[in-house]
Amino acid sequence: MIPSDERESPYVQRGDAGRASAPSGRDIRIAEESSVGCSLLRLCGDFDDSRSRAPSAEVHEDVRTGSVGTRSESKNAAVVKGVPVEEHRARNTGDKENSSEVVQDGAEEKMSGPDSCVTASRNNTSLEEQDAEVVRKAREEGRVDVVFPGAVTQDGCYRFVSEILKCVLYQRQQLPMTYEQLVYSQRQQQAAAQEREAPTPRPSQSADMDQRKRRQTLQELEEVLQQLEALFSLSRVPRVLLSMGGSVVLPKELYEINMEALALAAGAQSLPTSSCLKQLFRTLFVADLLSDTRPVRLMPTTVLALAHRECGVGWFRPKLQYRVPARVKHQMIALSTDPGACEGRAADEPDWQDYVWFQAPFAIKGYCI
Amino acid sequence: MEGDGMEVAALQQIHVEVHVKSLSTAKLSDVRMHVQALLNRHNMVFGNYRWTEFDEEFLRKHVESVAIVDLEEMITQPIDLKNCDVSFYVFTLNEEGPSMLNLEEEEELSAANHWLLPAAEFHGIWESLVYEDGVKAKLLDYVTTTIYFSDKNVDSNLISWNRVVLLHGPPGTGKTSLCKALAQKLSIRLSSRYSYGQFVEINSHSLFSKWFSESGKLVTKMFQKIQQLIEDKEALVFVLIDEVESLTAARNASQAGTEPSDAIRVVNSVLTQLDQIKRHPNVVILTTSNVTEKIDLAFVDRADIKQYIGPPSEKGIYNIYLSCLEELMKCQIIYPRQQLFTMYELETMGFAKSEVSEHSLKLRNIAVKSKGLSGRALRKLPFLAHALFIKTPAVTLEKFLEAMWRTVDKQREEKDNLINSV
Numbered sequence: 001m002i003p004s005d006e007r008e009s010p011y012v013q014r015g016d017a018g019r020a021s022a023p024s025g026r027d028i029r030i031a032e033e034s035s036v037g038c039s040l041l042r043l044c045g046d047f048d049d050s051r052s053r054a055p056s057a058e059v060h061e062d063v064r065t066g067s068v069g070t071r072s073e074s075k076n077a078a079v080v081k082g083v084p085v086e087e088h089r090a091r092n093t094g095d096k097e098n099s100s101e102v103v104q105d106g107a108e109e110k111m112s113g114p115d116s117c118v119t120a121s122r123n124n125t126s127l128e129e130q131d132a133e134v135v136r137k138a139r140e141e142g143r144v145d146v147v148f149p150g151a152v153t154q155d156g157c158y159r160f161v162s163e164i165l166k167c168v169l170y171q172r173q174q175l176p177m178t179y180e181q182l183v184y185s186q187r188q189q190q191a192a193a194q195e196r197e198a199p200t201p202r203p204s205q206s207a208d209m210d211q212r213k214r215r216q217t218l219q220e221l222e223e224v225l226q227q228l229e230a231l232f233s234l235s236r237v238p239r240v241l242l243s244m245g246g247s248v249v250l251p252k253e254l255y256e257i258n259m260e261a262l263a264l265a266a267g268a269q270s271l272p273t274s275s276c277l278k279q280l281f282r283t284l285f286v287a288d289l290l291s292d293t294r295p296v297r298l299m300p301t302t303v304l305a306l307a308h309r310e311c312g313v314g315w316f317r318p319k320l321q322y323r324v325p326a327r328v329k330h331q332m333i334a335l336s337t338d339p340g341a342c343e344g345r346a347a348d349e350p351d352w353q354d355y356v357w358f359q360a361p362f363a364i365k366g367y368c369i
Numbered sequence: 370m371e372g373d374g375m376e377v378a379a380l381q382q383i384h385v386e387v388h389v390k391s392l393s394t395a396k397l398s399d400v401r402m403h404v405q406a407l408l409n410r411h412n413m414v415f416g417n418y419r420w421t422e423f424d425e426e427f428l429r430k431h432v433e434s435v436a437i438v439d440l441e442e443m444i445t446q447p448i449d450l451k452n453c454d455v456s457f458y459v460f461t462l463n464e465e466g467p468s469m470l471n472l473e474e475e476e477e478l479s480a481a482n483h484w485l486l487p488a489a490e491f492h493g494i495w496e497s498l499v500y501e502d503g504v505k506a507k508l509l510d511y512v513t514t515t516i517y518f519s520d521k522n523v524d525s526n527l528i529s530w531n532r533v534v535l536l537h538g539p540p541g542t543g544k545t546s547l548c549k550a551l552a553q554k555l556s557i558r559l560s561s562r563y564s565y566g567q568f569v570e571i572n573s574h575s576l577f578s579k580w581f582s583e584s585g586k587l588v589t590k591m592f593q594k595i596q597q598l599i600e601d602k603e604a605l606v607f608v609l610i611d612e613v614e615s616l617t618a619a620r621n622a623s624q625a626g627t628e629p630s631d632a633i634r635v636v637n638s639v640l641t642q643l644d645q646i647k648r649h650p651n652v653v654i655l656t657t658s659n660v661t662e663k664i665d666l667a668f669v670d671r672a673d674i675k676q677y678i679g680p681p682s683e684k685g686i687y688n689i690y691l692s693c694l695e696e697l698m699k700c701q702i703i704y705p706r707q708q709l710f711t712m713y714e715l716e717t718m719g720f721a722k723s724e725v726s727e728h729s730l731k732l733r734n735i736a737v738k739s740k741g742l743s744g745r746a747l748r749k750l751p752f753l754a755h756a757l758f759i760k761t762p763a764v765t766l767e768k769f770l771e772a773m774w775r776t777v778d779k780q781r782e783e784k785d786n787l788i789n790s791v
Binding site for chain 1: 391394397464465470483564565600604
């Protein structure tokens, strides 16, 4: 697949370290789960169902199997033993992670596998009712609640936001293909250009324009993602807004990622990010929050994040006067930790008074073919 | 709000604008406290003054400038800030450019440009505009009054005011700039009441549809968009309709058959929509026009203030030139720096000729000679002078004044040629 990004690799290792020490803290739960081991397959089945229901999920699948398929499958065969391939693919699609991490995940499949069915096993009987509730809430209140069964890492929060941002951009038709696919075709093109060496005939005007737009969009998105990661390392970020179209005070669409009720913990006490991502995207696809049959115009996407006043971030512009616009369609993705899962954490709730809005200095313009 | 201006104040009002750096996250109360401390240290002022360099660490880190603004120019004695009613206005500039408002989804052309105030783009316009005494202050007072009236819930059926300002006058006198500057100023002045200002500049041509009878609807759509903005009570909204005669052409002209009935619908639509909007306290409509006689009377009647903006007077021209030369000296295009007096200082000296006032008097002569040129022409005159007669990176003030003198001659010549050839 896509050769992993330089920026991504340290992250993967960090995630790993967290996961390697995970079992000790989760022994009890795994024991509890062993009785319902069969639910693993049940979960996967469900995931496939939701995929066929949500058209977007299918596209992700295509991306994986189409452009990436051969390599990742051979790796799967080599690394993953005794784990159903179907399960693994579901994980891939849900996670949308780079190949290096996929391989890592595969190696630890047995360990994190049972863990990821915690929610499934608990709610086995009422899963369908729950899904219906998720769909209802998304449709009527424009809100999706994702409750994680434990604490997550700060890095994990960044991953959630970055994946949601990529997903929103793609699903709201601001990108013609998924982010991963864009990166892949961009790299392929660069490689091809280098291989040829000899001066090639200039591509036609429109193709040239297309390429330039793609490169610019990718650059913008990568810059925002990079700076977001930096922001997350500087401060806790309880809320992120994706404001699309119009102006910041009166956008056409507004998406909020609310992480106020998310318990944070260091590596050892936290859930693996990949399983959280899977749960998050499963819920998102079920809720079908992002699809809208009407054609959407290109519109600039501005990222706003609530962070601590003194966090010292230099790239984002502080907007002390900013208020979340009240009169626009406001979709909320609320991530939280099950209050029963980690007791005594609510006490160290920070004081949100000292948190102010920061706005990215430019908007991601997006492009279409 | 601090310093409620409607109360009969015996104390002199002093306005202090504090421009906070765009990257600063300091609390407003902290900024206020430190600026207060600064003013306590320098409590005697001799007119408008701007601090840009600070001794204190906090101010250096967070504040771009502190300025005492909009004092009368004639100050006979220094003012002791301790005996004044000092109001602070703390603001940061929005650096984003305008965003577009579209009426129809498939329409590529934007129907209006939309700025968040205070905007970096509009910064400094207010100071650069030079008019007869009191024009700017009058406009500022007018809008402030309308806001106070709305605040106190004055019954608008008994005392009627429309929040419509019409600026008219010959081209190039800065009507549009004045509208932008006024909006910027007010959004700063009223920052404690409204959390932000918005400025919508309507492209009036976009309101005419290619379909017969659709234009009236487009106007309504436009105002619906504006309505959406107004509904946010936190925002103070300024709507600028430039060259308003195109939207509100006199309807009786159409009786002669020269105007299609669709245009009449537009006028009707604008008038009724204006009446709709007037109910909201947080909107001000600014309009400009070159040809007042063509505007529909019903619209003129709705405008509360019809301010004539004429070409600048001799004194105005002098001030414009002065600010241009100051800027050139700051950028070291005119070097070395030399003292120039303000008109007020010249007057108190009785225009006495001396070594120090020589350049200023020369500049005054140029100003007298330039009478009749528009503000726009005046502002570009130093540029032309450099391009036509100087052509070197640095020049003395004396030489530059000489070049300006010749440029004015040339400008007059060009103007005469244009008129003769018509």
